Amino acid sequence: MPERSGAIRCQRIHCGPVNARTVTLLDVAQAAGVSKSTVSDALQGSGRVAPATRDHVREVAARLGYRPNSAARRLRSARTGxxxxxxxxxxxxxxxxxxxxxxxxxxxxxxxxxxxxxxxxxxxxxxxxxxxxxxxxxxxxxxxxxxxxxxxxxxxxxxxxxxxxxxxxxxxxxxxDNAASLTALLDHVHDRGARRPALLAPADTSAWAAALHTTAENWGRDHALPVARHTVSFAATAREAEEATAALLAADPDIDAVVCAPDGAAPGVLRAATALGRTPGRDLLVASCVDGAATRGSSPAITAVDFRPxxxxxxxxxxxxxxxxxxxxxxxxxxxxxxxxxxxxxxxxx
Amino acid sequence: MPERSGAIRCQRIHCGPVNARTVTLLDVAQAAGVSKSTVSDALQGSGRVAPATRDHVREVAARLGYRPNSAARRLRSARTGxxxxxxxxxxxxxxxxxxxxxxxxxxxxxxxxxxxxxxxxxxxxxxxxxxxxxxxxxxxxxxxxxxxxxxxxxxxxxxxxxxxxxxxxxxxxxxxDNAASLTALLDHVHDRGARRPALLAPADTSAWAAALHTTAENWGRDHALPVARHTVSFAATAREAEEATAALLAADPDIDAVVCAPDGAAPGVLRAATALGRTPGRDLLVASCVDGAATRGSSPAITAVDFRPxxxxxxxxxxxxxxxxxxxxxxxxxxxxxxxxxxxxxxxxx
DNA sequence: CCGGCTTGCCGGAACGTTCCGGCAAGGCTT
DNA sequence: AAGCCTTGCCGGAACGTTCCGGCAAGCCGG
The missing domain is CATH 3.40.50.2300 (Response regulator)
Known part of the structure; x- marks a missing residue:
């Protein structure tokens, strides 16, 4: 396996000063005149070590540039870190x-x-x-x-x-709480006068999407205002949202609010609206289920739920x-x- | 350190069958009736092992559900993986x-x-x-x-x-080759008739941005068509690009092409253009230095350099x-x- | 002044792997 | 048949840590 030795040599080359061998706990111990256990304890703060010894060991370790070997540590402590x-x-x-x-x-x-x-x-x-x-x-x-x-x-x-x-x-x-956040979104557009809201959401293959669908249904039932729904892909682009919105508005021109689920896609809703002669924020409210650069940077800026990712x-x-x-x-x-x-x-x- | 034992116990709980102790090389060796060295060699394909032994060992290892401990391996081989x-x-x-x-x-x-x-x-x-x-x-x-x-x-x-x-x-x-790609972009808009191209790029704190600036300058000199430049932030949003474009076009209405560097910002150029009564693709060419969902999903779709990230x-x-x-x-x-x-x-x- | 307790430190044994040297057994050449 | 080389396998020594048991030394109360 010549590769392996090559790899090691290469690694050594890069290790600071040429003569630098990796300095171990034992090296520090010898330099500090104590045992490796004491060094370990001093550095980890474990065990019983006199404050003076602890400080001395730490000083020596720092001077030698000691770096604990994580593989050894992991092996010993059965944790990968x-x-x-x-x-x-x-x-x-x-x-x-x-x-x-x-x-x-x-x-x-x-x-x-x-x-x-x-x-x-x-x-x-x-x-x-x-x-x-x-x-x-x-x-x-x-x-x-x-x-x-x-x-x-x-x-x-x-x-x-x-x-x-x-x-x-x-x-x-x-x-x-996706139910609560979508409800808040729908309540908000409802407060702003919307009576026929629509939802653009991916199929319910994730808990998030599933919650959106049931919430939309529940909200619609509770308010006797059925929420029109259109399925888009999980990774929907703005263009996809644009096309979906166009389809939605063509099917039901009375739709006065569109809530778009996938991040980054909501600007497409704006475009579709504008193209159809609507004015986002006035005769068509637009909101996004997830906030991000796209919703903040669009014009008009898009109302969205911020999950503080x-x-x-x-x-x-x-x-x-x-x-x-x-x-x-x-x-x-x-x-x-x-x-x-x-x-x-x-x-x-x- | 009660925490640690807690952590380990917790880990054990999850390890498949309750009695499952982690099976080591030694366990496999005993079960297969060979030494641990042979097991290691058989599994790694290193050393000299009779094909029959090798297969047998591998079969036993698989049966026991042997999983090499990466910490040990890393420690021994001085590679972290x-x-x-x-x-x-x-x-x-x-x-x-x-x-x-x-x-x-x-x-x-x-x-x-x-x-x-x-x-x-x-x-x-x-x-x-x-x-x-x-x-x-x-x-x-x-x-x-x-x-x-x-x-x-x-x-x-x-x-x-x-x-x-x-x-x-x-x-x-x-x-x-950022020089080549921006040159290609500028050549392209030039071919499409643009004579006063502009560049929206971040300050030259990265090699990418620096290359863009010098390339724009060189291209302008070579074609005797100075490229107007406007600095935007490295993480520019569409809105930032929109404002920059508006400023650019206000300062020089003759600008007929805008090349936008930051990913995701180019749609802002489209918006600014439209707002100013321009028609992207016709009287104002728009391009992006980096391709992505934003450039592909906008309308019109934006010409861009695809770096295949x-x-x-x-x-x-x-x-x-x-x-x-x-x-x-x-x-x-x-x-x-x-x-x-x-x-x-x-x-x-x- | 002696038994016990605490404090401070140390040796050594793991952890699970890789890898080197060695050693039988068997086949080949001479 | 004696030497030698190859094959197949094994034991043991690392790798650098953590942690347990132990052991002196000092300090206390009695």
Whole structure:
């Protein structure tokens, strides 16, 4: 295996000063005149170490540039120090997922954990269980073949939104109240005078989409104002929303509000409206189920539900850490808040 | 440390059957009636093992559900089996980066490598060098405080686009010919009749943006057609592009083509044009430096340069792997291709 | 001044793997 | 038939950590 030695040599080349051998606990111990156990204890704050010794050891370690070897640490402590993150392969709401991922990374970092990106295609190359201590599975779709494998990989899993398929193991979940947020959206356009609202949403292959559909139905029943619905793809583009809106308005010209679910697609609703001679915010109210650059940057700006994705990511990591540490049961469900951002597209102020 | 035992217990609970202790090489060896060395060799395909023994061992390992412990493997072989991925914290071109990340993950998986997402904020919690074998630093910006730390973390680094700041170590790079692609874009609008093109681009804090500026200048000089330039933010929204375009057209009504750099912002150019009574594709050509959902889904669809981000991610990983394996020198620079996608916004066909 | 308790430190044994050296057994050449 | 090489397998030593048991030394009450 000449490759391997090559790889190692290459790595060595890059390791700072040429003569730099990786400095271990033992090196620090010798330099500080104590045993490796003491060094370990001093650095970890574990065991019983005299304050003077502790400071001395830490000083020596810093001077030598000691860097703990995470592989050894992981082996010994039976923890990988990493969590997996799975995002929908059909990753629409890109803005959203990206922010969520960064939020998760930030929070994980605070816990000293790495976040490894799991391949959307599934097909894990190795034993997932020995590579991560736990996993985040965000917006698991029933159609996603990778999800079941992830769920019984043998490590605790926290899902962002519930998984609608059969969950083999007890898992934690962080859920958004999608019913409440869509209700708020519909109430809002209703307050602004809309009487025939419509919903553009993906098929109910995710908990999010499913909640949207039932909520629309319930709201329609409660208000005796049936909500027209049109199915778009999970990763709908603005163009797709545009076409859907055109179809919707052609079928029922009385529609006076369009709520668009997929992130980034809502501007298409604006375009369709304008093309048909409507004025968004006046004779056609437009809103989006998920806030993002597209809704904030359009003109008029589009009313949307802000799920604060970065926070969402943080909360997911937090729950996973709590489960890992045994601070809470594995079936814990936590809620994540949202806010309604009302803007010109439903207020008519331009 | 009661937490830790809690964590372990929790992990055990999830490990399939209740009595399931993690099965090691030794367990397989005993079950197969051979030594652990033989098991290791049989499974890895290393050393000398009789085919019959090899098959037998593999069969036993599979039956017992043996899963190699990656921490042990990493410790022993001095490789972490993971690469880091750093994306610009000001992550515009989200669509782009997301696709790139997924491409990288897919390719890394083929090599048996994990991809760990590096915190944009820097502030690594541990020794980077012992957590990853190498790193991908995508579109490093000079303003990003995290980048220098990453570059001399002691592991090989491949950058996506060059780093303009002082690079402490020799690193590999995968670069796009931004000069050529912008030239192609300008040539294209020139061919379509534009004589006063303008460029909306971020300040030159990244190699990409810097290339855009110098290319615009060169092209203008070569064609005796100065390119009007307007600076927008790296993470420009459609609204920002809209305002910039309005300002640009107000200052110089003769402008007949606008090339917008940041991903997702180009639709704003369309809006500004329409608002000013222009017809995109006819009396104002519009193009984007980076293709994505926004350019494809707008109407009219926007001509753009497609960098095939998923491929880009793959190529970066490939180069990093080659460097790690010593198959190529550390200073290797590879080029990544692009294609010009001409669409209605410059063709006038609608 | 002695038994017990606390404090501070240390050795050594894991953790599960890879890999090197070695050693029989058997086949080949001479 | 004696030497040698190859094949197939094995034992053991790392890799760098954490953590448990233990052991001196100091301090106390009695």
């Amino acid at each position: 990493a969590i997996g993150l799975h995002l929908p392969q059909t990753a629409t709401r890109l803005d959203y997922y990206m922010k969520l991922a960064f939020g998760a990374v930030a929070r994980a970092q605070e816990e000293g954990l790495d976040v490894v990106l799991l391949a959307p295609a599934g097909g894990t190359h190795g034993p997932l269980a020995s590579r991560v201590d736990g996993m985040l599975v965000i917006d698991p779709e029933t159609g996603d073949a990778a999800v079941p494998a992830l769920l019984d990989a043998g490590v605790p899993v926290v899902t962002g939104e519930r998984y609608l398929g059969p969950a083999p193991d007890p898992v934690g979940a962080v859920v958004c 970065a926070d969402y990511g943080r909360v997911c990591v937090e729950l996973l850490c709590d489960i890992l540490a045994g601070r809470t049961g594995p079936e814990t469900v936590r809620r994540h808040g949202w806010t309604l951002e009302t803007r010109a597209s439903t207020l008519g102020t331009d | 993971a690469i880091g991925l750093h994306l610009p914290q000001t992550a515009t071109r989200l669509d782009y980066y997301m696709k790139l990340a997924f491409g990288a993950v897919a390719r890394a998986q083929e090599e048996g490598l994990d991809v760990v997402l590096l915190a944009p904020a820097g502030g690594t919690h541990g020794p980077l060098a012992s957590r990853v074998d190498g790193m991908l630093v995508i579109d490093p910006e000079t303003g990003d405080a995290a980048v220098p730390a990453l570059l001399d973390a002691g592991v090989p680094v491949v950058t996506g686009e060059r780093y303009l700041g002082p690079a402490p170590d020799p690193v590999g790079a995968v670069v796009c 998923a491929d880009y991610g793959r190529v970066c990983v490939e180069l990093l792997c080659d460097i790690l394996a010593g198959r190529t020198g550390p200073e290797t620079v590879r080029r990544h291709g692009w294609t010009l996608e001409t669409r209605a916004s410059t063709l006038g066909t609608d």
